[in-house]
Amino acid sequence: MARKKVAIVGGTGYTGVELLRLLKGHPDVELSVITSRAEAGRPVSDLFPNLRGRVDLCFSEPDVALLKRCDLVFYATPNGTAMKQVPELIAAGTRVIDLAADFRIKDVALWEKWYGMPHSCPALVKSAVYGLPEVNRQAVKTAQLVANPGCYVTAATLGFLPLLEQGLVSTENLIADCKSGVSGAGRGASVDMLMGEVGESFKAYGVPGHRHLPEILQNLSSASRQKIGLTFVPHLVPMVRGIHATLYARITGVADYQKLYEERYQHEPFVDVLPPGSHPETRSVRGSNECRVAIHRPQDGDTLVVLSVIDNLVKGAAGQAVQNMNLMLGLDERAGLDSLALLP
Amino acid sequence: MARKKVAIVGGTGYTGVELLRLLKGHPDVELSVITSRAEAGRPVSDLFPNLRGRVDLCFSEPDVALLKRCDLVFYATPNGTAMKQVPELIAAGTRVIDLAADFRIKDVALWEKWYGMPHSCPALVKSAVYGLPEVNRQAVKTAQLVANPGCYVTAATLGFLPLLEQGLVSTENLIADCKSGVSGAGRGASVDMLMGEVGESFKAYGVPGHRHLPEILQNLSSASRQKIGLTFVPHLVPMVRGIHATLYARITGVADYQKLYEERYQHEPFVDVLPPGSHPETRSVRGSNECRVAIHRPQDGDTLVVLSVIDNLVKGAAGQAVQNMNLMLGLDERAGLDSLALLP
């Protein structure tokens, strides 16, 4: 079988280099184009020295004609970029995965409120498939446009999912206390993300409201078919990679929660339910597409605690995008995603 | 006024060196004895090179006669040690602050269950004063024996206190999602706390039950005069110092929460209520005895989020002990505790 040709638009951030790393190791896919207006002409290995001697591509000016000839195009651009360029590709029949937020929220007015800009192609939002394979596997396979989920969203959704699908917890007061490494903030110059500012320190941020809130709500209410009350607090951890979601839900129905999780995810290639009493570490998924989950009922009380870890750049971004690509292109869902986490 | 003479029993851990640092800078107190069976005869500056040229003491064998002559003795020993030695000092009229857990829990049976050993002097537990000055200031002043609070406990209690005292939130489903730097685990050799194991990673631990749970419960039920339902989840942050408590409570009564916190703590020298919308960083209290608190009501919902940060070795241990000592010895409560946090 000829290798599929794929392209990355906007590959100068952490999501871009992670896509490059994963696609380089993919047996069935060839990265043929990577675009960046700012870095056009520069070898990608110049920006990301881990690619030296292994990835020969240079960044190129975006060229729609070239992109159209690809089997699939990844958008790793800032929010608001894909929605302007994707319609032309879709019209040409090209398949697209957007790693930004442009097509994630079905309620366009809500999206516009949280992202602070008008949406330029609401029609495509409707037809876009939300790319969480554990929920939408079949739809992803045939989708032309996939909205790749947010990082916090993936960790929180996979953690809450079995409970909400079965209606076993109150939907009024869910809590998602989430912690992320600094790579989640991207590679743009800023004082706030200097190591001098965030090293050896810990803080919450965005407590009044964070853009991943409406996306988590959309997923959870879809799973439970109910309105959701959720408090979501993101925090910044002085490390590079990893998300840890600590999720709290009040029991309304009794069940063997451990068994519930194991059964819900038994056929999922990238969700690992840990044995009772476990505490997953973010390093156990560093560089891998796994989500590891543990469920606790402390002191036999009425609150369940779910611990869910992912690598924010892999299952939280580029890895999930590759998983979606595999589904869309009819490849083995695990292809290119089988390397083990780097531990220690 | 002659300087007061104080002693430290068991000063080879992180709490010990932090006490040394703070007492060295204290204007009214002189550290005259520091004991360690294992390190007797060795200069303390040999173990803790930051003290070189500034602290001339050597560790000595514990000698009760010497300790009795001190105005106050700090116990910085492992749990279960102070309860065996303190009764003799108390009988001799010496005042004592125990930085371990021996005298923190009023319900001795409960203590024995969580700490896995019989208590050797239950009578003293009853007379011991719990050393959280923001709650027990007057009692501390005249106490002979003070139980210095746990680190997580201090952060969580100060964060919840105003709400519970005023009965403004449900006491059934409080959540304390707490994060600590690694120095909280002490200075004992262990695989689990190697930097190779905990560096660049994040995890929860002790979800089924952590010893600080009954202590937080005791404080909160005392403040609210009600039975408390609390889920407490501690996490380990890849940094050395600092605790961040993220606290969740469901509103049952409306109030100006910001004002409530400001008024509750307006005369407290070491609690700083941040302006609305703030996110305290642990580094803002590194090395200082401050607790910084911010209160949020995200999305105007029915869940309050309180953020509370302390330095686990200062307000969470040695600094609070010095604050208690100041109260007990009739000194300025702020004495020796006025240096600013080290930022960055």
Next chain:
Amino acid sequence: MARKKVAIVGGTGYTGVELLRLLKGHPDVELSVITSRAEAGRPVSDLFPNLRGRVDLCFSEPDVALLKRCDLVFYATPNGTAMKQVPELIAAGTRVIDLAADFRIKDVALWEKWYGMPHSCPALVKSAVYGLPEVNRQAVKTAQLVANPGCYVTAATLGFLPLLEQGLVSTENLIADCKSGVSGAGRGASVDMLMGEVGESFKAYGVPGHRHLPEILQNLSSASRQKIGLTFVPHLVPMVRGIHATLYARITGVADYQKLYEERYQHEPFVDVLPPGSHPETRSVRGSNECRVAIHRPQDGDTLVVLSVIDNLVKGAAGQAVQNMNLMLGLDERAGLDSLALLP
């Protein structure tokens, strides 16, 4: 072709789990046994959760009969263990790679001085091949016993090699100022390697003498056919993985140093000479078997500065062992070693 069967003796340390990770991804090899007296019966994925669902093996009691049936056995044991067990395997015709130091130093008396124990099989030391493929590729291919090089040694030797082979620098005053992440110290319980001790701090150690000194000297004098004067200072960096060697040599002969390095390593699959003016980062080789090297002549003076980075657990240990295994078993030297470094 049937997959080769290999075994790991003593796989509970960082070198062991890294070997597991690399062998799991190797197309031509099957790990059939992993032994640990202490952990016998326990699933390896219990100790190293990154292996969950991917590596089903349990640790087993060492069993020489089983080991003999393998095509190759890795020893990832502490210094002094392999020399006691390997002779029996060698006698049986089994091929062995020792990742510890037992067979690295040809001068047995010197080894005994630095390692503080008598050597139990000096005869094997003589026949062992020092497994630095960039120097001994042909000998490794046919070796029955390979001594896998030390981590600092690999970084320093590859950095100095071209200059010493060509006799372009004084051999009297070489300096190797080396810096390592904490995983180099292994996974044994110790106070010194607690994150509370080594986090957010930097120090040199072993300045009076470190065991890698005689090994570096052996390599450099072999390359230059001269006696070497070398000052080697190792340092500890508050990070988990990576070694950075900063090497200083005084020019005695003029050459195009950049070209010299590029030519020396042009056919080496795992040595990457960076363009003039470069500064390699340890993260550019995190998790990969690459050594990246840059050569500088600051201010056109008479001192050359070579910067050399490796991942201490890969090219400095397990990766180099796999590279040696590939050579010994007639496989592609790159097999199982083609994944890209994890950046960021």
Next chain:
Amino acid sequence: MARKKVAIVGGTGYTGVELLRLLKGHPDVELSVITSRAEAGRPVSDLFPNLRGRVDLCFSEPDVALLKRCDLVFYATPNGTAMKQVPELIAAGTRVIDLAADFRIKDVALWEKWYGMPHSCPALVKSAVYGLPEVNRQAVKTAQLVANPGCYVTAATLGFLPLLEQGLVSTENLIADCKSGVSGAGRGASVDMLMGEVGESFKAYGVPGHRHLPEILQNLSSASRQKIGLTFVPHLVPMVRGIHATLYARITGVADYQKLYEERYQHEPFVDVLPPGSHPETRSVRGSNECRVAIHRPQDGDTLVVLSVIDNLVKGAAGQAVQNMNLMLGLDERAGLDSLALLP
């Protein structure tokens, strides 16, 4: 005695906040003005939350009339700013300490080459006193304008000084392999200093030439009264504070080096010579004005190794500036600088 009035010009960087911290704890000095064009009107505690409740000042627009009324003015501005403003203050008799590089290099042409701009007041360079008290104490006392040394420069100079003053080592091939925490790069927005870029990694930088090179050379040649050959390589450590200089020198004269160092620094309040065989850690000086030094002669060879650590923001910047201020204003040299390092 009335407290002296001092001002800080440009206090929004790490040097500025560290000056604020130290001056706040100073018994004899009052900070009356802190200027910042960009942040004028904003409370300093807004930018640096560790100052909340303790420092009430707001940043103000620079106002020369106000500055002139101060006993001393600190310039914590970027290179090239002080040289434009200081002449007016000097003319008015105000005393000034510049923490930037404008007045450090006596050879103005050399300065212009390294700093890439013309010098606007060469005459003042001549009269400025280089503020390394261990060398220039008497001159500092009466200086009107003091050039505060660079951070790397302080660590390297204090480490080499005794050897060069006594002519015991070759001046042809000195090596200074220096490592710094990230706060040395300042608080400006940049991609290069994001935690996502520099966390969990180690690298050299500026090997072809770094601005501290001519300054170290100036100090060392002044001490030895000879031309110096020095190779200086700075490195970036993934931590916030601290510099570790590893210094190499070839012996030309025999001496009791340990005794030499102890005698040279016996009356120095801020230089601590460690016992033979020691390895100073950067954390042992975190937040303190100490420089800790150890001298080694590994393997009794002909190369000496000196290890020298400072806190780059204290003895490497703000602390040394306060030490100079104390000398200039006739205060106790230790005033305001007596707090112990924060360890762990």
